[in-house]
Amino acid sequence: MTAFVVRRLMQAVLVMLTVGFIAFTMFNFIGDPVNNLVGPDATAEDRERIRVSLGLDRPFYVQYVKFLANAVQGQFGTSFRLGMKVTTVLAERMPATLELVFSAALISLCIGVPLGVYTGIHRRGVLSRVFLTFSLIGISLPTFLIGILLILIFSVYLKWLPSFGRGQVVDLGWWSTGFLTQSGLRSLILPAITLGLFQTTLIMRLVRAEMLEVMRTDYIKFARARGLSRRAINFGHALKNTLVPVITITGLQIGGLIAFAIITETVFQWPGMGLLFLQAIQYADVPVMSCYLILVALMFVMINLAVDLLYYAVDPRLRADRGAVRGRQV
Amino acid sequence: MTALAAKLRSALDSDLFFSFRHSPATVAAAVTVLVFLLGAGLAPWIAPHNTYEVVTLNLSDAFLPPAWTESGKASFLLGTDDQGRDVLSTIMLGARVSLMVGFAAVLFAATLGITLGLVSGYVGGLVDAAIMRVADVMLSFPAVLIALLIDGIARGVLPRDLHSRISIYVLIAAIGLSTWVQYARTVRATTMVEKSKEYVMAARVIGLHPALIMLRHVLPNVLGPVLVIATIGLAIAVLTEATLSFLGVGVPPTQPSLGTLIRVGNNFLYSGEWWMTIFPALALVVLVLSVNLLGDWLRDALNPKLR
Numbered sequence: 001m002t003a004f005v006v007r008r009l010m011q012a013v014l015v016m017l018t019v020g021f022i023a024f025t026m027f028n029f030i031g032d033p034v035n036n037l038v039g040p041d042a043t044a045e046d047r048e049r050i051r052v053s054l055g056l057d058r059p060f061y062v063q064y065v066k067f068l069a070n071a072v073q074g075q076f077g078t079s080f081r082l083g084m085k086v087t088t089v090l091a092e093r094m095p096a097t098l099e100l101v102f103s104a105a106l107i108s109l110c111i112g113v114p115l116g117v118y119t120g121i122h123r124r125g126v127l128s129r130v131f132l133t134f135s136l137i138g139i140s141l142p143t144f145l146i147g148i149l150l151i152l153i154f155s156v157y158l159k160w161l162p163s164f165g166r167g168q169v170v171d172l173g174w175w176s177t178g179f180l181t182q183s184g185l186r187s188l189i190l191p192a193i194t195l196g197l198f199q200t201t202l203i204m205r206l207v208r209a210e211m212l213e214v215m216r217t218d219y220i221k222f223a224r225a226r227g228l229s230r231r232a233i234n235f236g237h238a239l240k241n242t243l244v245p246v247i248t249i250t251g252l253q254i255g256g257l258i259a260f261a262i263i264t265e266t267v268f269q270w271p272g273m274g275l276l277f278l279q280a281i282q283y284a285d286v287p288v289m290s291c292y293l294i295l296v297a298l299m300f301v302m303i304n305l306a307v308d309l310l311y312y313a314v315d316p317r318l319r320a321d322r323g324a325v326r327g328r329q330v
Numbered sequence: 331m332t333a334l335a336a337k338l339r340s341a342l343d344s345d346l347f348f349s350f351r352h353s354p355a356t357v358a359a360a361v362t363v364l365v366f367l368l369g370a371g372l373a374p375w376i377a378p379h380n381t382y383e384v385v386t387l388n389l390s391d392a393f394l395p396p397a398w399t400e401s402g403k404a405s406f407l408l409g410t411d412d413q414g415r416d417v418l419s420t421i422m423l424g425a426r427v428s429l430m431v432g433f434a435a436v437l438f439a440a441t442l443g444i445t446l447g448l449v450s451g452y453v454g455g456l457v458d459a460a461i462m463r464v465a466d467v468m469l470s471f472p473a474v475l476i477a478l479l480i481d482g483i484a485r486g487v488l489p490r491d492l493h494s495r496i497s498i499y500v501l502i503a504a505i506g507l508s509t510w511v512q513y514a515r516t517v518r519a520t521t522m523v524e525k526s527k528e529y530v531m532a533a534r535v536i537g538l539h540p541a542l543i544m545l546r547h548v549l550p551n552v553l554g555p556v557l558v559i560a561t562i563g564l565a566i567a568v569l570t571e572a573t574l575s576f577l578g579v580g581v582p583p584t585q586p587s588l589g590t591l592i593r594v595g596n597n598f599l600y601s602g603e604w605w606m607t608i609f610p611a612l613a614l615v616v617l618v619l620s621v622n623l624l625g626d627w628l629r630d631a632l633n634p635k636l637r
Contacts, residue, residue, distance in 0.1 A: 011466075018467050026483060140619045142569050144576045145611050148596055152607075156600055163600075259475040266577055267596075278577055281482035289482055300470055 008308050012301045017068075019297040023290035024067040027077075076291040081283045086291045090273060095175045096166055097272035100264070101257045103188055104196035109250065112200040116207025117239055123212065135201035143260055147194040147267035154190060162187045164269040195264040199253050206249055210242035251307035255300040349631045359623035366617050370429050373422035379415070396605050409605040411591075412598060417605060420591055421613050427587040428614070431502055432567040436560050438506030439567075443513025444556060448544045450514065451521030462518070465511045473566070474573055476508035477501075481579045498581050505570050512559050520552040554632050561625035565618045572614055588614045 058066075070076070076086040119128040138146075155163035167183030169176040178184030214220060215238060223233045262274030269275070273292060280288035341347060350356055369376070396409045396417075408417040450461040468476065484500045485493055493500065524530060525548070533543045568588075574580040575589030576596075583590055588610050595606030 014463070015467050015470065026486070140615060140622065142573055142614070142618075144573060145592070145615065148592070148599065148607060148611070152599055152604065156602070255470075256472050259472045262478070263474070263573060263577065278478070278579075281478055281485065281579055284482065284486035286486055289479070293479065296475070297471075304470065 005309070008305055012305050015301050016294075016297060019294060020068055020071060021064065023071075023293050024064050026286050026290050027067065071294060076294075077287045079280075079285055079288050081280065081285040081288070086287045089276065089288065090291055090295065091174065092176075093271060093273045093276050095177060096270060097258065097261050097265070097274060099178060100188070100191055100195060100261055100270060100272060101254065103192035104199065104257055105250065105254055107192055107196040108199035108203055112203030113207055113239075113246070115200075116204040116242075117211060117234065119204065120208040120211025120215070120238075121234060123208075131204070135204055138197050138201040141197075143194060143198065143263045144267050146197055147190070147264060150190045150194060151267070161190055163190070166271055191264050191268045191270050194267065195257060195261060198260075199250075199257065202253065203246060203250065206246060207239075207242055210245060211238055214238045214241050247310060248307050251303055251310070255296075255303045258296055258299055346631055350627070353627055355623055356627040359620040359627075362616060362620040363624060366425055366613075366620075367429070369422050370426040373419075373426045377416075377419040377422045379419040395603075408609050409603075411594065411606050417609055420586060421588070421610050424586050424588045424591050424610060425613060425617065427498075427581055427585055428568050428571055428589070428617075431498065431505070431571045431581070431587065432564050434502045435505035435509070435567040435571070436563045438502060439510040439563060440513050440556060440560050442506065443510035444517050444549070444552075446510070447514040447517025448521055448548060448552075451518035452525055452540065452544050452548065454522075458518070461514065465514055468508070468511050473505075473508040474570060477504040477570060477574060478577070478579065480504035480507055481574065485579075494582055498585075501571060501574060501580055504574070505567050508570075509563060509566065512563070513556060516555045516559060517552050520555065521548055524548050524551050558625060558629045558632060561628055562622060565621040565625065568614070568621070569618055588617075 074087050078084065079086050079089055082089055115131055119125075119131050122128050141149075151163045154161045162183070165187060166178045167185075167187035168181040169178050169184055170180045178188055220233060220238060223237050228236075259274075261270075261272060262278055264270065265272045265274040266278055273295075276288060277292045279285070280292065350360075374380070408421070410416055411420065446461050450458045481500060481504050484504070488496070488500075521544075530543060530547060533547050571580060571587060572589030572592065575587050576593045578593065580589055581587045583594070586594065591610035592607055592614070595603070595608075595610065599607050
């Protein structure tokens with residue numbers, strides 16, 4: 001157990017160091033950091049002084065270590081585009097993204113698992129075929145198209161739900177939430193469905209495949225022979241044993257959801273981190289890009305680590321190498 | 331001539347073609363892909379209007395709905411966009427850009443992935459460990475995020491006018507660099523199996539250069555799975571390109587791809603001009619779905635376990 005945890009931790013640290021290195025390289029070699037700070041009429045001495053004060057005259061590895069030290073303390077400098085501290089900007093946007101991701105994950109679990117169980121048990125039923133066909137469409141449609149179609153139907157034609165923004169938010173300390181107002185909740189529905197649809201179909205197909213597998217096993221036959229009710233067999237015995245991979249995939253996909261929020265946030269003009277990152281790319285706003293990168297990498301690594309440990313705890317048969325789980329297409 | 335005919339006959343008799351003929355969905359998908367390839371490839375000659383020529387555009391033709399609606403014009407089958415461009419023609423030319431980027435990205439990713447996979451599997455040791463660690467790191471992030479990041483870095487490094495001129499190559503590189511891992515992993519695994527077989531030993535005994543062994547002897551034996559990955563990879567590349575173009579970091583609007591068309595059309599969705607978004611979107615989905623179906627069939631047909 002200890003060896004496993006240590007190995008995983010070391011891998012996580014390695015990933016973070018690599019990402020940190022990429023962010024650092026971006027920081028130092030894209031454009032001239034001194035130019036970004038001084039005005040056009042600065043003298044050569046001024047530039048030299050700032051160069052020294054930024055530590056740019058020191059060796060490469062010293063600068064890297066200093067960058068890491070700053071990053072750990074949450075110092076990423078100032079956004080070129082907005083002129084504000086990067087951490088402030090990102091902290092402002094974070095609640096919007098996390099609430100969106102949370103809702104999407106919740107939707108995908110609440111819809112995906114029951115549908116998966118149903119299609120797994122009634123494998124030849126008409127409804128199962130309908131669900132499966134729909135899930136195929138869900139997988140083939142790119143995220144941004146799902147968003148556009150939902151807007152077209154529910155905002156443009158039916159005029160039921162708003163098509164952009166977060167609605168009214170309530171400030172709880174530094175966290176601004178859209179969960180507490182009616183307009184906030186209404187604004188959340190379409191983006192959350194858009195973001196969660198792929199994962200819903202993924203979970204549904206996964207649960208179905210696992211259910212089909214489990215229903216063939218001896219202990220299910222034995223449970224039937226004992227005369228247990230269908231309900232007890234389906235949910236007590238079968239579903240329970242399908243949940244391990246579901247937990248894993250859901251966990252891993254949450255990282256993907258954070259990244260795919262970029263697309264959903266763009267379609268719905270949702271004021272989250274993803275939209276900020278996209279604007280940063282379009283303006284080559286390096287401090288925001290590198291800070292977002294490190295933040296997302298940190299979330300990915302922590303989720304991966306948590307899932308690994310959870311997997312280890314739940315299923316002792318599969319020790320070290322969990323095969324790479326295939327992510328979504330786009 | 332007879333040799334050619336014999337070859338053709340043996341191809342038509344093969345297992346692969348048999349399983350192809352007996353799967354209607356696959357045949358339909360193949361026909362669809364063929365239509366797309368022909369329509370996109372010959373678009374500059376067969377498209378009803380040349381939408382790249384600004385002179386031929388007439389702003390009074392802008393925002394025309396499809397031909398079968400009341401105010402549509404017969405010469406613009408699927409309607410026109412905000413600049414009076416024929417939607418059908420922009421779709422054909424857009425699919426051309428999308429497919430070109432897709433094929434180029436797949437070629438790039440496959441070349442990079444196969445090379446690294448061969449080296450990694452054949453040489454082993456420290457080289458293998460290094461390449462596979464990089465692959466692990468890349469695999470823990472979604473391809474779209476990596477492609478976005480590469481594009482962002484390119485924007486920062488390159489001067490603005492240079493970037494907009496070569497943005498299509500940046501896009502190809504970004505998609506390629508974010509998808510090579512799949513190829514590398516598969517090729518590495520197969521190479522490690524092939525490496526210990528007798529024919530490789532024999533080649534080594536007669537003193538062939540390792541590079542030559544990899545290229546001429548190992549490579550042909552690992553290409554089967556690569557073909558499957560490349561087919562599905564084409565669908566992924568086209569989708570990634572569309573996504574990036576939709577996000578506004580893809581190809582320049584002067585030569586719109588399907589994703590750019592959807593992005594532009596999206597601005598007019600609220601005012602009811604649905605055809606500018608829906609038709610390019612439909613083209614994209616049908617293309618991707620068909621390529622995916624072909625890839626699935628190929629995977630099953632080439633997999634001896636499923637026979």
